[in-house]
Amino acid sequence: MDIRPLDLADAPNLVPAMAALLRSLALEFIVHESTPLGASTFLAENDEMGIRGYLARGHVYHVAFDDGQLAGFISIRDNSHVFHLFVGTPWQRQGLARRLWHAARAAAIARGGDGNFTVNTSNHAVPTYERFGFVRVAPTQCLKGLYFNPMRLCCAED
Template sequence: MEIRPLVNADIPAVSALLRGLAKEYIVHESSPDGAASFLAENDEMGVRGFLARGHVYHVALVDGELAGFVAVRDRSHVFHLFVDKRWHRRGIARRLWEAARDAAVAEGGEGSFTVNSSNYAVPVYEAFGFVRVAPMQCVKGLYFNPMRYPAPDGD
């Protein structure tokens, strides 16, 4: 497996993977308007916009094929982390997270991160050392669990 920074040629595959997995693991719990809004904001143009705003993406490739990707905003917020279902439970999400974390710290990040996790991904983030910092939220019709890494002092 290779993990490397995203290049423009990766964007169509990243967008397709994101939208397919979002339909199954994220927006199925959302309002129809929330689902439509999320999917519209996360198409190819959306990914290009996130890149233009400074989000840093890494991709995982297995035999040259996209297996997953991660994006971090502001060196402190895990914005996207998706792994193709064929590659679940093989450590790819962890390796993507570690690559993104290390890159953010190398670029001046403090090493603390937040994520708005789907219900499905909470156990994955907990395995990485994230903890919930608030009850499940709903914003613009999308449900998520605010989490933080490392655990806040006293937790």
């Protein structure tokens, strides 16, 4: 497994695969709990154009490849907020999410982050973030028809 920062020169070739992976996983694990409007809004905001926009706004992505195939990715906004963390179904429950998290967290701290992180996660991913040391900071929220759980990690090592 190869985990590396997303090179902006590679982005035009990788963003379509990232958007396709995100869409398939969102349909399976996230948006089925949302309102129809929430689901369509989330999918529209996280399509190829959306991911390109996040890159343009400074989100830092790390990508994981298994024999040249995109296995997962993570993005961090402002060195402190986990914005995306998606791992393809064949690679789930093998520690890839944790490896992506470690790489992204270390890079964010190296860029000046203080080690405090937030995430707004789906119900499905709450246990994963809890294993990383995140704790809920509020009950489940709904914004634009999408349900999420605000969580925080305060300078903890896992």
